Amino acid sequence: MSLSIGFDTGLKSLLTAQAALQTIGNNIANANTPGFARQQVILGEAAPVTIAGLSFGTGVQVSEVRRMVDEAVEARLQSHRAVLSRLRVERAGMRQLETMVSGAGGTGLSSLLGKVFSSLSTLATHPEDKVGRTDVLANANTLAGTLRELQSQLRGFRRDAMIDVELRLAEANSISTQIAELNSQISTLKAKGVQAHGLADRRQALLNDLAQILDVTTIADANGSLRVLAAGRTIVSGKSHFDLELKQDSKGAPEIRVKGSSGALAAGQGAVAGLLKLGESTTPVIQKQLDSFAKSMALAFNRIHSTGMPQDGGFQSLQAFNTPEQGAAAAALPFSAAGFPFDVVQGKLFVNVQNSATGELSKFAVDVSPSDSLQQFANKIEALPHLSASIDSAGHLRITAASGYRFDFSPRIDPNPGATGGFGSTYAGVSSTGSEPYAVTDGSSLSVAVDGGSPQMITFSSGQFADISKATAEEIAAAINSQVTGATARVDHGRVVIASNTEGILSSIQIADGSGAPNAVLGFSTTLDTGTKVGASPTLSGSYTGAANDQWTFKADSDGTIGVTEGLTVGVYDAAGNRIATLEVGEGYSAGTKLLIKDGISVSFDAGEISATAGDAFDADVLAQSDTSDVLSALGMNAFFVGSSATDIEVRPDLLADPTLLAGSLSGAAGDGANLTRLLALQDLEMSEIGGSTLSESLTEMVSNLGFDGRRAGDLEKAQESLVADLSRQREEVSGVSMEEEMANLVRFQQAFDAAGRYIRVVQDATASLLDLIR
Amino acid sequence: MRVTQQILFDQALTGVRRHSEAVLLQQQQIASGRRWLHPSEDPTAAAQSLTARARRNALEGYTNAVMAVRDRVLAGADALQQLSGLLAEVKEAAVASQNTTLTDADRAVIAEQLDGILTQVVEIANHRDGFGYLFGGTSTETPYAFVQGKITYQGDDALQKVPIGDALQLATTVSGPQVFSRAARKASEFFGGITGAKPGTGTDSALNRSKLSVLHESTTYGDGTLLGGGDSASGLRPAASSPNGDTVIGPPGAHSIQIDEPSKTISLNGGPAVPFIGSETDLSVADGKGGIVRVNVSSLTSGFVGTVSIEATGSLSTDGGATRTTIGYSTNQIVVHGETKKITNINSTGIRYAGTEVVDHVGTTNLFEAIAGLRDDLRGYGEIPVAERQTTLRSRQREVERNLENVLVAISDLGARAKVAESAHERLTTVRDQISGVISNLEDTDLAEVVVNYNQSQLALQLAQAAGSRLMQTNFLAFLQ
Structure with missing residues (x-):
């Protein structure tokens, strides 16, 4: 066996130890280098040699410098x-x-x-x-x-x-x-x-x-x-x-x-x-919640405010703040497509028109539909007595009252419903008891005798009606008015009332059915009704506290004189026909005394004569909400807030400029704060627009949800940090540099290096001894 | 497990970081005095706190409102206390005025005193606080005013009700009508009784006092067939002045006239015989009971001796004759005042004479009318029929007393409201304080607890730092060295 093999073996050992030491040094140097994975020298036995049939090892060699990484981790x-x-x-x-x-x-x-x-x-x-x-x-x-x-x-x-x-x-x-x-x-x-x-x-x-x-x-x-x-x-x-x-x-x-x-x-x-x-x-959700809150708040405040009255009473003129998106050009578009900030829904708008001098109030119900256009709505307002409506070039609706009149949208009660005819009037009058539409036949007739005069024949013909078999009260009244003299027919809450134009005891009306028996469907009393010196003149007062709009009908239960006739009563019925009160107005009742009906509404009667036989009745709208269509809010008429989102909401500018315009009243009296009380009640109002929450609850929900989300994000982050820390530890276990380990290896390979050196010296000495033998 | 320096370092750092965070949070809590600064630190407490704050805001609104209501209620009560004092003086004057020994001068002095009181009463009715008239209802900018010489209410009968709780509202004042003209109508009374008119069965709507005029319209005698309504048998006819001069009213037979033509005497209802010569066309014949007929005796039937039945029509009016209702001799006839449309119900069955009756619509005289009426009655004492003087003054006294009762009721009402307000204020304050306590529990730092925790966290931090530091110093290299 050659001694040179021993040199080779020793050299391999020296080089291997040197490589190991180099790797250790690199590991120590990169111990803090991000992403570094420790390296390990993998040693392998060098290929053996066979001499004389015997196999001899030839030392060590570096098989691989391995990067210690757990790929899965x-x-x-x-x-x-x-x-x-x-x-x-x-x-x-x-x-x-x-x-x-x-x-x-x-x-x-x-x-x-x-x-x-x-x-x-x-x-x-x-x-x-x-x-x-x-x-x-x-x-x-x-x-x-x-x-x-x-x-x-x-x-x-x-x-x-x-x-x-x-x-x-x-x-x-x-x-x-x-x-x-x-x-x-x-x-x-x-x-x-x-x-x-x-x-x-x-x-x-x-x-x-x-x-x-x-x-x-x-x-x-x-x-x-x-x-x-x-x-x-x-x-x-x-x-x-x-x-x-x-x-x-x-x-x-x-x-x-x-x-x-x-x-x-x-x-x-x-x-x-x-x-x-x-x-x-996350942020858009909050923005949406804010918008929803702002819109709901604006709508809630506007619904109430728009139906209130400023400190100095009703309006002589009022302009809408909002316009269709496309301006006046879109005035013919339906509300649903015109781009108003709030939706218009099917409902009614009650408009009060008041004579400033006499205080006489007329209440009108305007039907509003989302399919109506702004122009159609303006036309409906225009059709009301003493009011005009116009749309300016920008698309603002303006309502103006005639000189001497004011208007408002308050849910206040009309104190004098059915002012003439129909109920204990000084004018003789009879009212229909049937409900429209009336199935009148072409050519049928009705006899009307006015103030003791000869009967006048009123003939109903198809030309007077859109569909005579479904005649409306308005059409019946118009047909009568076109033929009768000395009397006037009008429509009072869906009933036709024919009243003499003469006031007092000489006034009389008597209806008789003619050919075709139209009175079978109209239901006029055929008993002679005469006027009186004193009208029953019902007067309603109070503020309605009921939850929903209703229409009450007052009917004389019998014939007699208020304050005189023993047992005389007036029945009050709700819109569903349920009798809700019986008012004792006979002997013992002092005319003018208020009688409480229900829900804050009272009525008083003057000492007139009333007649169940003549069908004496009148109706009164009792309103919890005078705009069930939201048209005022959509148009921004007498609004509190303008804008409909958190981006554009603001208090109506002219309110800020003139606080007397704040509509705190429902009656127009300076000290009336009934509408302020309604506004105040908004703090407890659960609104469907914000998921049945109150405004305050909606804000609490928004802040607390944000808090819970923040808390959850923090908790998740902490949990994730632990997970990452755990995985980092696992990685460190595989890839991290352990100084102790490296130090130990350093000593180990240093010793290996030293030993290899010693071995080479021994081989060198052996080789020298051989050389000495030769010399 | 291989433990590397990095693992040790990370672990030490994690510990130090965790304790540092705790120390920072506790420092924040101590410095701010709040348990949490962001809702995410305690979302449940944040939500509860917001709800409680909203509730406290509402309660603070109610608390402010109830104090304002109480102030206004007390201002009204103070004004009415003064009013009750004045009315007590009026009542004394009313009692004193009934003393029959008073002279006209004495009554004039009392009337002057009443005039001064009335001025003060009007001032009280128009009492203002800093915001408007207290007794104008919700029309707080319109006072009582003199309209055509009458003190007239310009306000309304509505009350401003202010929410002072979730389901509790309290009116801030009483309206003018509640204090000064609250009616408690009773059966009307007639002072004179000379006409035979009596209160009807119906209920009047007229207020205070009405003057019922029973007016003669026409008189017919016997069969009434002679021109002008004369009697064909006796030849007696009404004189031309009969419509305005006669005072008898009644259906046929209610009155009669006795004629003795041969002796040239004529008498009414068995009253004193009036002599005539036979050529008189306008002879006045009175029955000594208030009945007078003006007759034409120029065509009497010669030798006629006998009784002639009289039918005299008349009408009723409460507006001085402007609006008349023909007497129908029924138990209830409605007489309407043409202007006010107020009605007075009359039992006309017993009406026999024309004349004027004072109708007292008992319980409907307002406070101003009661004082002014008493004053005017004292000033015009001499013009009141002697028989009606005491009745009139007693009636005035009664109206003053009734109005004083109204004022006392109003004071009592306001006093009760002040008590409700006080009670509500106390309750609201208590609840508000309780909610403040809840908010404090939810938001405020428990300093004692936090300081203790802070010390513990600081100690833990120091230990973690020390342990980390020591650990870093201990390694194999140091050992080898």
Whole structure:
């Protein structure tokens, strides 16, 4: 056996120990390098030699410098770091949103809303107090301003989030570029059979950084390069990389795309996902809630305010604040398509027209439908006595009362319903008892004898009716008026009343059925009715406290004189026909004395004669809400707030300029604060528009939901941090550098090196001894 | 398990970080005095706190309102206390005025005193606080005013009710009509009784006092067939002045006239015989009981001796004759005032004479009318029929007393409301304080607890830092060295 083999063996040992020491040194040097995985020298026995049939070992050799990595743990860690990154961004954003929405002490909007109601409560004690009115309006204006400011902050927050997304995408693109470059270098080296652990470590560090930004996965290629996918889309492949960009989809929503491709990346994990969620999901929900709150509040306040009256009473002229989206040009469009801030629904608007000199009030019900146009609505108002309506070039509706008249939309009771004829009037009169439509036949006739004169034949012919078999009360009245003299027919709450034009005891009316017996469906009393010196003149008073609108019908139960006839009563019926009160107005009743009916409404009668035989009756609308169509809110007529979202809500500017316009009254009296009380009741009103909550509850819900979401984000972040820490520990166990371990190995390989050196010396000495033998 | 320096370092750092966070949070709690600064730190408490704050805001609104209501109620009660004092003086004057020994000068002095009181009463009726008239209902900018010489209410009968609780409202004042003209109608009374008219069965709507005029319209004698309604048998005819001069009213037979042509005497209803010569066309014949007929005796049937039945029609009016109702001799006839449309029900069955009756619509005289009426009665004492003087003054006294009762009822009403307000204020304050306590529990830092926790966290932090530091110093390299 040659001694040179011994040299070889010793040299191999020296080189192996040196390589091990180099690896240890590298490990120690990179102990704190991000992404570094410790390396380990794997030793192997050198190939043996066979001499004389015997096999001899030839020492040690470095089989491999192994990079100690658990790929599964690495992948999991990368994935969970992306989750953690998203959660951290979300939690930080949630904290910012909380600070914005909840305000100082967590009570911003709620506190401001409370101040509005508190100032309303104070004003209700002295409705005529101008300072109190200013206080209410200032508090409401502050609330509206805060909503606008908050909405603006949220818009800014979303904008900032998108800017942040763009910055992070730029960073991701830069990292992708570097990874592609490293791929190229690694694959080149690998082709040459060189291990590129350092480059792999750098690439891993970059991947870790990328995972903070995007939801990335990797696929190892055979040539050593890594394919990087973000949300399933390849962004690095070999030495190529594909930049990402922030774009908007067809609806304007932001989305991330690979440059040059059309598909959007699904937001998964990473900071970008967190930012997108904050900007496009969390914040819009809050904005929507704020808008919903602002809209509901505006609608609720406007519903009440628009039906109230300013300090100096009804309106001589009133202009709508809102216009169709397309201005006057859209006045012919249905409300449902005209783009008003609030929906118009099928309902009624009650309009009061009052003679300023006499105080006489007329109440009219206007049917409103969402299919009506602004122009049609204006025409309906125009058709009311003493009112005119016009639409200006911008599309504002203006209602104007004739000189000497004022109008309002208050639900106040009409104190003198059915002023002439029909119920104990000084004018003789009879009313129909049948309900429209009336099935009258062509050519049928009715005899009307007025003031003792000869009977006048009223003939109904098809030409007078749209459909004579379904005649309306208005058509019947018009047909009678076109033929009768000395009397007038009118419609009172759906009934036809024929009354003599003469007042007093000489006044009389007598109806008789003629050919075709139309009275069988009309139901006029055929008993002679005579006028009286004193009318029963019912007077209603009080404020209706019922929950829903109703129509009460008052009918004489028998014939007699109020205050005189023993046992004389008047029955009161609701719209469903239920008798709700019996009023004793006979002997013992002092004319003019108020009799309470129910729900805050009283009635008094003058000492006239009433007749059940003549069908004496009158109706009264008792209103909880005088605009069931929301048309006033939609048009912004006598509104409290204008605008319908947190972006544009504000107190009506002219209210702020003139607090006397605050509609705190329902009667127009200076000290009447009935409408303030209705506004105040909004604090307890559960509104379907905000899920059955009150306004205050809605704000509490919004803030507490944000709090719970923030709390949940914080909890998730903590849980994720623990998970990442655990995975990091697992990675450290495999890839981390242990100084103790490295020190021990250092000593071990130092000793190995020393031993190899000694061995070589021994071989050298042996070789020298041999050489000495030769000399 | 391989333990690397990084693992040790991370673990030490995690511990230090956790304790630092706790110390920071506790520092914030101590510095701000609040348990949480962001709702996410305690979402449940934040939600409860917001709800409690909203409730406290509402209660504060009610508390402010109830104080304002109480102030206004007390202002009204103070004004009415003054009014009751004045009415007590009026009552004394009313009693004193019935003393029959008083001279006209004495009555004039009392009337002057009443005039001064009336001025003060009007001032009280128009009492204002800083916001409007207290007794104008909700029309707080319109006072009582003199309209055509009468003190007339310009306000309304509505009351401003202010919410002072979730389901509790309290009116801030009493309206003018409640204090000054609350009616408690009773059966009307007639002062004179000379006409035979009596209260009808119906219920009047007229107020205060009415003057019922029973007016003669026409008289017919016997069969009434002679021109102008004369009697064909006796030849007796009504004089031309009969419509305005006669005072008898009644159906046929209610009155009669006795004629003795031969002795040239004529008498009414068995009254004093009036002599005539036979050529008189307008002879006045009175029955000594208020009945007068003006007759034409120029065509009497020669030698006629006998009794002639009289039928005299008449009408009723409460507006001085402007609006007349023909007497129908029924138990209830409605007489309407042409202007006010107020009605007075009359039993006309016993009407026999024309004349004027004062109808007292008992219980309907307002406070101003009662004082002014008493004053005017004292000033016009001499014009009141002697028989009616005491009745008239007693009636005035009765109206003053009734109005004083109304005022006392109103004071009592306001007093009760003030008590309700006080009670509501106390309750609201208590509940508000309780809610403030709840809010404090939800929001405020329990300093003692936090300070203790802070100390513990600081200690834990120091220990974590020390342990970490020590751990970093202990390694194999140091051992090798």
